[in-house]
Amino acid sequence: MKKLVVGMLSALVLTLAVAPHGVNAANYQDGYENNDKFADAYPIGQKPFAILASLWGDPTTSTKSGWDEDFYEVTSSSQNELEITLQVPKNSATVTYDYDLELYDANFNLVASSKNSGNKDEKIVRNLQGKKHYIRVYSYNDSYTTSKYILTGLERFLG
Ligand SMILES: [Ca+2]
Ligand SMILES: [Ca+2]
Numbered sequence: 667m668k669k670l671v672v673g674m675l676s677a678l679v680l681t682l683a684v685a686p687h688g689v690n691a692a693n694y695q696d697g698y699e700n701n702d703k704f705a706d707a708y709p710i711g712q713k714p715f716a717i718l719a720s721l722w723g724d725p726t727t728s729t730k731s732g733w734d735e736d737f738y739e740v741t742s743s744s745q746n747e748l749e750i751t752l753q754v755p756k757n758s759a760t761v762t763y764d765y766d767l768e769l770y771d772a773n774f775n776l777v778a779s780s781k782n783s784g785n786k787d788e789k790i791v792r793n794l795q796g797k798k799h800y801i802r803v804y805s806y807n808d809s810y811t812t813s814k815y816i817l818t819g820l821e822r823f824l825g
Contacts, residue, residue, distance in 0.1 A: 707737035744796035
């Protein structure tokens with residue numbers, strides 16, 4: 667019985683790894699795709715969270731449209747502030763991965779952003795007032811890689 671359960675888990679992991687859904691499947695995508703717009707935002711659910719994902723292939727930038735950017739849906743208690751951190755992949759020899767971070771309310775209004783230069787990490791700290799919000803991760807300078815960024819969220823009790 668134990669063997670069967672382990673086998674089923676392996677099959678599940680394998681399915682997630684090799685059979686992603688969505689438009690990017692022909693190239694590369696992580697387990698959170700397809701999440702390229704608000705309507706497809708990946709629901710994160712309980713905090714704290716840690717997401718490992720990537721931007722891949724002609725990403726959406728601050729100035730033009732591409733086809734990979736990542737949206738996540740979050741909520742948190744009004745008694746807590748949420749600290750969102752984006753750890754950007756390390757530079758390659760020739761490319762600087764400059765990713766930026768934005769936070770939108772449920773009506774898609776931009777409420778906070780973190781746009782450091784180079785591949786510095788990004789951070790937003792905000793009380794979400796118990797309401798749904800969206801996190802957006804995108805590339806500032808067209809750079810992309812299969813190396814994963816790390817998006818984390820920590821709730822701090824304000825009470
Ligand atoms: Ca995406
Ligand atoms: Ca940046």
